[in-house]
Amino acid sequence: MMEWITALLLMTGALFMLVAAIGVVKLSDVYMRMHAITKAASLGAILMLVAVFLWYPQWIVGIEALMVVLFVIFTSPIGAHMIARVSHHMGVPMGEGYVMDELQEEKNRQAAQSGEESPGTSGMHEKVDTDKL
Amino acid sequence: MTSLEAYPVLSFAVNFSFACLTIALFAGLYRLLTGPSLPDRIVVMDLVASLVIGLILTYIMLTGQTVYLNVAVAIALLVFMGTIAFAKYLNRRINQ
Numbered sequence: 001m002m003e004w005i006t007a008l009l010l011m012t013g014a015l016f017m018l019v020a021a022i023g024v025v026k027l028s029d030v031y032m033r034m035h036a037i038t039k040a041a042s043l044g045a046i047l048m049l050v051a052v053f054l055w056y057p058q059w060i061v062g063i064e065a066l067m068v069v070l071f072v073i074f075t076s077p078i079g080a081h082m083i084a085r086v087s088h089h090m091g092v093p094m095g096e097g098y099v100m101d102e103l104q105e106e107k108n109r110q111a112a113q114s115g116e117e118s119p120g121t122s123g124m125h126e127k128v129d130t131d132k133l
Numbered sequence: 134m135t136s137l138e139a140y141p142v143l144s145f146a147v148n149f150s151f152a153c154l155t156i157a158l159f160a161g162l163y164r165l166l167t168g169p170s171l172p173d174r175i176v177v178m179d180l181v182a183s184l185v186i187g188l189i190l191t192y193i194m195l196t197g198q199t200v201y202l203n204v205a206v207a208i209a210l211l212v213f214m215g216t217i218a219f220a221k222y223l224n225r226r227i228n229q
Contacts, residue, residue, distance in 0.1 A: 007146035010194060014150035017187050021157030024164050024180055030172045033164075037176060041183035048150075048190040049205075055143075056199050064202040068186070071209040079179060079216035086223045087172035 006055045013047030016040050029095040030087050038080040042072050136197040143194070150191045157184050175219045182212035 023036025049065040088103055137144045161184065165177045186205050193201050 003140050003143050006194075007142045010143075010146045010191070011149050011153075014153035014187060014191070017184055018153040018157045018160075020180060020183070021160035024177065025160045030170065030176065033173065033176050037180045037183065041180055045183050045186050045190075048187055052190050052193055052199075052202070055194060056197070058199065061199050061202060064206055068202070068205050068209050071206070071213070072183075075209070075213035075216075076179075079213055079220075082217060082220035083172055083175055083179075086220045086227070087170070089227050090170070090172070090223065092170050092172055 002054065006051045009047050009051035009054065013044040013051065016044035016047065020044065030092050031084055031094065034080045034084055038076050042076045045069075045072055137195060147191055147195050150187070150194075154184050154187050154191065171223065175216065178219075179212060179216055182208055182215075 017040070020037050020040035023040065024033045027033050027036055046069050049068055053062050053065045085103070094101070137147065158181065161177050161180050165174055168174045168177065186208055189201050189205050189208070193199055
């Protein structure tokens with residue numbers, strides 16, 4: 001019974017990693033590719049770590065597997081956030097179908113505020129500059 | 134190969150995982166070679182680190198050497214450092 005559970009977890013984790021790689025190939029944009037690897041590859045690694053801990057139930061294996069799980073959970077969103085921010089600053093083009101881009105709105109608002117003289121009428125410029133999107 | 138001979142289902146699962154991860158590595162290599170921008174290649178670096186962690190875990194299942202989990206811990210730490218270093222480097226290159 002434990003053999004079947006371990007085999008199922010191992011194959012599911014490997015399939016999630018394969019889905020992440022297919023997403024990196026097939027998706028059309030840096031931001032979408034980042035979306036693919038951040039969730040699917042992390043979930044695959046976590047499932048395979050659970051499989052290893054179920055097959056070798058020693059406490060040192062459990063502690064190290066828990067360490068890897070915590071590292072992956074905490075560091076994967078931070079790394080994806082920094083790479084997405086840098087690629088947005090670099091001006092990497094976006095694909096079709098994006099609904100909103102709040103960082104571009106913030107950049108437009110700051111450019112409008114630094115460009116005008118009186119800060120009292122910034123609300124109007126905010127509305128004008130969002131039309132450029 | 135040595136410790137899994139009595140468990141045919143798990144042996145099949147290990148082979149299946151090796152096949153999936155190898156195909157995923159080749160897919161990542163394709164995106165690494167044809168990626169249009171530098172952040173694409175950094176994303177592929179992150180993906181390849183996850184795939185190598187998966188390969189190490191499958192190798193642990195195959196051989197029974199649980200010492201190799203230390204390698205998985207070290208790679209999980211190092212790839213985060215690498216991603217942050219690449220982001221800082223690109224940010225500095227933009228600001229110049």
